[in-house]
Amino acid sequence: WTVSGHEGNLRGVQRVVLVLSGKGGVGKSTITTELALALQHAGKKVGILDVDLCGPSIPRMLGVSQQEVHQCDSGWVPVYADPQQRLALMSIGFLLDDPDEAVVWRGPKKTALIGQFVRDVAWGELDVLLVDTPPGTSDEHLAVLESLRKHRVDGAVLVTTPQAVSTGDVRREITFCKKTGVKILGIVENMSGFVCPHCSECSSVFSRGGGEELAKLTGSVFLGSVPLDPLLSASIEEGQDFLKAFPDSATYSSLRAIAESVLNRLQD
Amino acid sequence: MADIPTDAPEHCPGTTSEQAGKSSACQGCPNQTICASGATKAPDPAIEEIKLKMATVKHKILVLSGKGGVGKSTFSAHLAHALSSGDSKEVALLDIDICGPSIPRIVGLEGEQVHQSGSGWSPVYVEDNLAVMSIGFLLGSPDDAVIWRGPKKNGMIKQFLRDVDWGELDYLVVDTPPGTSDEHLSVVQYLSGAGIDGAVIITTPQEVSLQDVRKEIRFCQKVKLPVIGVVENMSGFVCPKCKNTSQIFPPTTGGAQRMCEELGLTLLGKVPLDPRIGRSCDEGKSFLNEVPDSPAAAAYQTIVQSIKNYCSSNLTSAAHTD
Numbered sequence: 001w002t003v004s005g006h007e008g009n010l011r012g013v014q015r016v017v018l019v020l021s022g023k024g025g026v027g028k029s030t031i032t033t034e035l036a037l038a039l040q041h042a043g044k045k046v047g048i049l050d051v052d053l054c055g056p057s058i059p060r061m062l063g064v065s066q067q068e069v070h071q072c073d074s075g076w077v078p079v080y081a082d083p084q085q086r087l088a089l090m091s092i093g094f095l096l097d098d099p100d101e102a103v104v105w106r107g108p109k110k111t112a113l114i115g116q117f118v119r120d121v122a123w124g125e126l127d128v129l130l131v132d133t134p135p136g137t138s139d140e141h142l143a144v145l146e147s148l149r150k151h152r153v154d155g156a157v158l159v160t161t162p163q164a165v166s167t168g169d170v171r172r173e174i175t176f177c178k179k180t181g182v183k184i185l186g187i188v189e190n191m192s193g194f195v196c197p198h199c200s201e202c203s204s205v206f207s208r209g210g211g212e213e214l215a216k217l218t219g220s221v222f223l224g225s226v227p228l229d230p231l232l233s234a235s236i237e238e239g240q241d242f243l244k245a246f247p248d249s250a251t252y253s254s255l256r257a258i259a260e261s262v263l264n265r266l267q268d
Numbered sequence: 269m270a271d272i273p274t275d276a277p278e279h280c281p282g283t284t285s286e287q288a289g290k291s292s293a294c295q296g297c298p299n300q301t302i303c304a305s306g307a308t309k310a311p312d313p314a315i316e317e318i319k320l321k322m323a324t325v326k327h328k329i330l331v332l333s334g335k336g337g338v339g340k341s342t343f344s345a346h347l348a349h350a351l352s353s354g355d356s357k358e359v360a361l362l363d364i365d366i367c368g369p370s371i372p373r374i375v376g377l378e379g380e381q382v383h384q385s386g387s388g389w390s391p392v393y394v395e396d397n398l399a400v401m402s403i404g405f406l407l408g409s410p411d412d413a414v415i416w417r418g419p420k421k422n423g424m425i426k427q428f429l430r431d432v433d434w435g436e437l438d439y440l441v442v443d444t445p446p447g448t449s450d451e452h453l454s455v456v457q458y459l460s461g462a463g464i465d466g467a468v469i470i471t472t473p474q475e476v477s478l479q480d481v482r483k484e485i486r487f488c489q490k491v492k493l494p495v496i497g498v499v500e501n502m503s504g505f506v507c508p509k510c511k512n513t514s515q516i517f518p519p520t521t522g523g524a525q526r527m528c529e530e531l532g533l534t535l536l537g538k539v540p541l542d543p544r545i546g547r548s549c550d551e552g553k554s555f556l557n558e559v560p561d562s563p564a565a566a567a568y569q570t571i572v573q574s575i576k577n578y579c580s581s582n583l584t585s586a587a588h589t590d
C-alpha cells in the first residue's frame with residue numbers, strides 16, 4: 001500500500017478497449033455507448049473514458065450531461081449512468097461550466113488533460129474500460145496510448161461506415177494500430193442500410209459492405225454491421241437506453257452480437 | 269508556433285497572450301522569464317509572408333464543423349466545383365485535414381503527387397481553373413497514416429499557405445478537420461494578415477451534432493472569424509422507392525434553423541441526404557454534374573449563390589488586418 005491512490009487507479013480495471021476510426025461521424029461514440037450498455041446488461045461493470053476533448057458526445061448519449069464530477073482522496077469520482085454504479089463515465093463535458101464553451105486547445109494541453117484522465121479517475125473495479133476517441137491519428141490518440149500503456153491496452157474496435165471515403169480513413173487507422181502495436185479486435189460497419197419505415201425497402205444510404213471488405217482485405221475480424229436506424233439515433237439524442245427500449249429490433253440483435261464478439265475476443 | 273509549451277502549467281495563458289509571463293498561473297513555469305520579456309509575443313514572420321502570397325487571392329473561405337462526418341469535405345469539394353463552373357473564375361481547394369485527408373478521393377485525384385516547381389509546390393488540377401492541395405498528395409500510399417502531433421501539423425499548414433504556387437485566385441476554399449484545435453487555430457492565425465472572408469459552418473440536424481457545432485461557433489467568435497452562414501446537411505432522406513421522407517438524423521431540438529435563430533446566424537440552406545452524393549464522392553465525380561436536376565443539387569446551387577453574394581459584398585476582405 002505504498003502505491004499512491006493515483007497510480008493505483010487502474011489496478012482494478014481488467015480490460016481496456018479503444019474505439020477508433022480515422023473518419024469523423026461514423027458512430028464511434030454511438031457504438032461505444034451501445035457496447036457499454038450491452039456489456040452492462042450482460043452483468044459486467046463498465047467504464048467509458050471519453051477523450052474527445054473538443055466534441056464530447058457521451059454525456060448526452062447516456063443522458064447524464066447535467067452532472068458534475070467530484071473529487072475524492074484517490075482523484076476524480078466518475079459519473080455513474082445507473083443507480084447500481086455499474087456504468088461509469090469520465091468526460092471533459094463534466095468539467096465545463098457552459099456546454100457551448102469551445103475547448104480551443106492545442107496538442108500539448110490536450111495531452112496533459114488526457115494524462116490526468118488516465119491517472120486520476122477513481123474507476124474502482126471494472127471488467128472493461130472503453131475509450132471513445134475523436135477522429136484521426138493525432139495528439140489525443142498518442143496521449144491516451146502513452147498513458148494507458150503503463151497499465152494495459154487490450155485492443156481496438158475500429159468503426160467505419162460502408163462508403164469508400166470512410167474505409168479509406170480507417171485503413172490509415174489500421175496502419176496507426178500496427179505502428180503503435182495495438183491489437184485490432186475487429187471492425188464494425190455502422191450505418192449499413194436503411195429500412196424505409198413507409199415501404200420497408202432497404203436503401204443503401206451510404207453504400208454497403210465496405211466494412212466487411214476492408215476486414216477481408218486487411219485480415220481483420222469483422223465484428224458485424226449495424227443498420228442506420230432512426231430509433232437508434234433518436235435514443236442517442238434523448239440519452240435513452242436503446243437496448244432496453246427496442247429488444248425486438250434487428251439493430252438490437254446486431255449490437256448484442258457485436259458486444260459478445262468483443263467479449264470473446266477479449267478472452268483470447 | 270505552439271501557444272502553450274509542453275511544460276506549461278495548467279492555466280497557461282498562452283505564450284502570445286497579453287498575460288504571458290505575468291498571470292498567476294505563470295509562477296514557477298520554466299518559460300516565465302522569456303514570456304515576460306515579450307519575445308514570445310512577436311508574431312510569426314510567416315503571417316507576413318503568407319499575406320504577400322495571398323495578395324493575389326481575392327476571397328478566402330473556411331469550411332468548418334465541430335462535429336465529424338457531417339459532410340465538410342463533400343461540401344467543400346462541391347463549393348469548389350460550383351465556383352469554378354463556367355470557367356470564368358480561378359478556384360483552389362486546400363485540405364488541411366492532415367490526419368484524414370479525403371479531398372483527393374472526392375475530387376477524383378487519389379494517387380496523384382505534388383510537383384516541385386521554381387516557385388514552390390504546384391497544386392494538382394481537377395480542371396484548368398480548379399487547383400487542389402492536400403497532404404494526401406504527399407503520401408506514398410493511401411494506407412499511410414500521418415501520426416503527427418499538433419506542432420508538426422501546424423508546420424504543414426504553414427507550408428501549404430506559404431509555399432504552394434497558388435497563382436491568381438478568385439476563391440480559396442479551405443476544408444478543415446472537425447474540432448477546435450491546432451489546425452483551426454493555425455489556419456486562422458496564419459491567414460490573419462491576409463484576411464479571411466468568413467466561415468461556412470456545416471451541421472447535421474440532430475442535437476448530438478449541434479452541440480459540437482455551437483462550440484465551433486464560439487470558436488469563431490473567440491478568434492473574430494465572421495460566420496457566412498450555416499448549412500444543414502443530411503436533412504431528410506427521400507426513399508428512392510416510395511418517395512416519402514424520413515428523418516434519419518431527427519432535428520430533436522429544432523435543427524439548424526432553431527440554432528441559427530437563437531444565435532442570429534444565416535441559415536444558407538438544407539441539403540437532403542441523397543445516396544447519390546456519397547456515390548459521386550466515392551467515384552471522385554461532381555454530384556452537380558452527375559445529377560444536376562436533383563433537389564440536393566438545387567440546394568447546393570442556392571447555397572453557393574449566397575456565399576458568392578456574401579463575398580462580393582464583403583469589400584473588407586483584405587481589410588480584416590488589425
Ligand SMILES: Nc1ncnc2c1ncn2[C@@H]1O[C@H](COP(=O)(O)OP(=O)(O)OP(=O)(O)O)[C@@H](O)[C@H]1O
Pocket residue numbers: 021023024025026027028029030031052055057133134135190191192226227228229230232233234236237334335336337446474476477516517
Ligand atoms: N446505426 C445508426 N443508426 C442511426 N443513427 C446513427 C447510427 N450510428 C450513429 N448514428 C448517429 O449518427 C451521428 C454520429 O454518430 P457519433 O456521434 O456516434 O459519431 P462519432 O464517430 O463519434 O463522431 P465524431 O467523429 O464527431 O466523434 C449521431 O447523431 C448518432 O446518433
Ligand SMILES: [Mg+2]
Pocket residue numbers: 028029030052055057132133134
Ligand atoms: Mg464521437
Ligand SMILES: [Zn+2]
Pocket residue numbers: 196197198199200201507508509510511512
Ligand atoms: Zn420507402
